[in-house]
Amino acid sequence: xxxxxxxxxxxxxxxxxxxxxxxxxxxxxxxxxxxxxxxxxxxxxxxxxxxxxxxxxxxxxxxxxxxxxxxxxxxxxxxxxxxxxxxxxxxxxxxxxxxxxxxxxxxxxxxxxxxxxxxxxxxxxxxxxxxxxxxxxxxxxxxxxxxxxxxxxxxxxxxxxxxxxxxxxxxxxxxxxxxxxxxxxxxxxxxxxxxxxxxxxxxxxxxxxxxxxxxxxxxxxxxxxxxxxxxxxxxxxxxxxxxxxxxxxxxxxxxxxxxx
Numbered sequence: 332x333x334x335x336x337x338x339x340x341x342x343x344x345x346x347x348x349x350x351x352x353x354x355x356x357x358x359x360x361x362x363x364x365x366x367x368x369x370x371x372x373x374x375x376x377x378x379x380x381x382x383x384x385x386x387x388x389x390x391x392x393x394x395x396x397x398x399x400x401x402x403x404x405x406x407x408x409x410x411x412x413x414x415x416x417x418x419x420x421x422x423x424x425x426x427x428x429x430x431x432x433x434x435x436x437x438x439x440x441x442x443x444x445x446x447x448x449x450x451x452x453x454x455x456x457x458x459x460x461x462x463x464x465x466x467x468x469x470x471x472x473x474x475x476x477x478x479x480x481x482x483x484x485x486x487x488x489x490x491x492x493x494x495x496x497x498x499x500x501x502x503x504x505x506x507x508x509x510x511x512x513x514x515x516x517x518x519x520x521x522x523x524x525x526x527x528x529x530x531x532x533x534x535x536x537x538x539x540x541x542x543x544x545x546x547x548x549x550x551x552x553x554x555x556x557x558x559x560x561x562x563x564x565x566x567x568x569x570x571x572x573x574x575x576x577x578x579x580x581x582x583x584x585x586x587x588x589x590x591x
Contacts, residue, residue, distance in 0.1 A: 332355075332356055332357055332358060332394050332395070333357075333358055333359045333360070333361065333392055333393045333394050334350070334357055334359075334360045334361070334393055334394070334395050334396075334397070335360070335361045335362075335383075335389035335390065335392065335393030335395070335396040335397065336360065336361070336362045336363060336389075336396075336397045336399055337363050337365075337386050337389055337390075337396060337397070337398050337399065337400060337408065337409070338363060338365060338366060338397075338398065338399035338400035338401075338408070338423075339362045339363055339364075339365060339366030339369045339370040339373070339399070340366045340369055340399060341369075341449060342399055342423055342447055342448075342449065342451075343362065343366070343369065343397065343399045343423075344369045344372075344373060344452070345447070345448075345449045345450075345451045345452035346397070346447055346451050346452075346474065347360055347362070347373055347377070347380065348373075348452045349451045349452045349453065349454050349473075349474045349475075350470070350473065350474065351377055351379060351380075352454065353454065353473045353474075355470070355473045357379060358379070359379055359380075359381060359392075360373075360377075360379055360380045360381070361380075361381050361382075361383045361388075361389050361392060361393055362374070362380060362381070362382055362383070362389075363382075363383060363384075363386055363389060364382050364383070364384050365400070365408075370382050386408065386409075386412060387412055387413070390412055390413065390414045390415070390418065390436075391415070393418065394417075394418065394419065395418070395419045395420075395421060395466065395467070395470065396414065396418060396419070396420050396421070396440075397420075397421050397422075397423055398420065398421070398422045398423060398424055398432070399423045399424070400424060401424075402424055402425055402426055402427055402587070405424050405427055405435075406435060409432070409435040409436055410435045411435075412435070412436045412437075413436070413437045413438040414436055414437070414438040414439075414440035415438060415440070416438060416439040416440065417440075418438070418440040418441070419440065419441050419443070419464055419466060419467060420432070420436065420440045420441065420442050420443070421442075421443045421444070421445050421460075421467055422442065422443070422444045422445070423444075423445055423446075423447065424444075425446075425490065425584075425587075426584055426587035426588045427588070428483075428588050429442045429443075429444060441464055443460055443461065443462065443463065443464050443467045444460070444461050444486065445458050445459065445460045445461075445467065445471065446458060446459045446460075446486075446489055446490055446493055447471070447474065448493060448496075450475070451471075451474040451475060453475075454473070454474050454475045455475045456474060456475040456476075457475055457476040457477065457478060458471040458474065458475070458476070458477050458478075459477075459478050459480055459486060459489035459490070459493075460477050460478070460479050460480065460486075461479070461480040461482075461483060461485075461486035462479065462480070462481075463477070463479025463480070487581060487584045487585065487588070488581065490580075490584055491577045491580040491581045491584060492577070494576075494577070494580045495573075495577075498573075498576070503521075503524050503525070503528065506520075506524055507520040507521050507524055510523075510524075531550075534546075547561060
């Protein structure tokens with residue numbers, strides 16, 4: 332199988348590194364020169380990676396083509412390209428609907444959208460895909476897993492959920508600074524909290540049949556410290572703040588997708 336990447340940046344780099352670390356039957360990966368720093372480094376490190384200056388040439392040879400250019404220049408880069416009818420195109424471009432991509436790229440190819448995150452480089456990221464062609468799902472399963480959204484609203488919901496990453500680190504930073512104010516060394520506090528949350532994440536992944544609500548209960552002894560902090564968080568409208576932020580991001584995604 333040959334893969335193509337039009338746009339070579341952080342996410343393309345992560346996907347390629349992840350895929351080439353698996354036993355996936357990828358015979359060649361053709362990347363565009365745009366994103367010179369990444370494309371040149373990939374081609375130097377991996378024999379399977381080849382740089383191509385012509386985006387149409389990438390379309391012509393790849394079985395699956397990933398679109399990874401910035402939304403602001405997507406029309407300029409993609410308009411006029413033609414994909415063979417048996418090509419599978421996967422757009423990693425935020426907010427651009429499939430219908431718009433089909434207007435830019437002729438030829439009758441099949442289209443999917445996906446939201447891979449940088450941790451695909453280590454094959455431990457679950458990627459949201461819409462609508463979820465079998466070969467696309469299979470590829471992302473190699474990179475840590477995939478969930479196929481049934482509707483575009485569900486897909487945009489995953490996109491909004493991915494915007495929680497910085498908030499996660501804000502929680503860790505605030506907690507570390509609080510510990511420093513009470514006598515901890517910052518490096519020790521960081522190490523402690525990182526391991527704490529990594530352990531919780533690992534336990535969560537290994538308990539797929541338990542809801543998050545059940546895990547809250549399982550980590551909250553009645554009258555205990557965990558219950559106290561969780562209750563304070565909810566009393567201070569922490570949950571409502573998260574919902575409000577996600578509502579705002581979801582609305583922004585919808586507005587950008589509609590061109591309004």
